[in-house]
Amino acid sequence: MNDLVVAITGASGSAYAVRLLEVLAAAGRSVHLVVSPAGQQVIGHELGLKIDPAKFSIEQLLPDFDTLEAGNGGRVQFHGYRDFSAGIASGSFHTDGMVICPCSMGTLAAVSQGLSQNLIHRAADVHLKERRKLIVVPRETPLGAIQLSNMKTLADAGAVILPAMPGFYNQPQSIDDLVNFVVARICDQLGVEQDLTKRWGNQSIEL
């Protein structure tokens, strides 16, 4: 198994990213993590967590990381937002895929146009050019024509557009259930086993 790349940008929904990191850690997957400055701001606002990029430790996002990681061998390597010397900036560094979660409309636009102005844009560009899995989890509503067109451009280039749109058919009881719904779909795309939600057709979801 190769490492995975997770990028957190400044769209609402940082809880999705934190839950995703928890699930990947529990699955023993090693992750390269990049957080945009706007992503840090939203994490602070929505979750009350402070990230210090100069002295990053995963406990700043996942206080119980040690427990999750125990025995599973996964680790999280943090990269500076403009550190183009990081391995994930190059196609020669193999990964099993990248997730931008949540993905702001700004990052969506930049990636759809191949701008590569920071490590998130560059790593996404690399995943597209190397024909590796790129999962984009956009969050905005309503969506304008430019944003829809950028999503179409990315989908045509091979990215999976996986909007942060939880379903309600499995009768969620909590915000956690809604978060898990989206994270489960991301894990399915990555091929990471998870047991976060009931699957339609497998277990009793009553109509």
Ligand SMILES: Cc1cc2nc3c(=O)[nH]c(=O)nc-3n(C[C@H](O)[C@H](O)[C@H](O)COP(=O)(O)O)c2cc1C
């Ligand atoms: C609390 C908060 C919530 C935001 N929510 C969204 C959002 O849901 N979608 C979005 O596209 N931008 C949202 N923004 C604006 C982005 O953070 C902003 O466009 C930023 O430039 C994105 O930069 P990045 O793509 O480098 O992270 C939000 C900003 C703040 C402060």
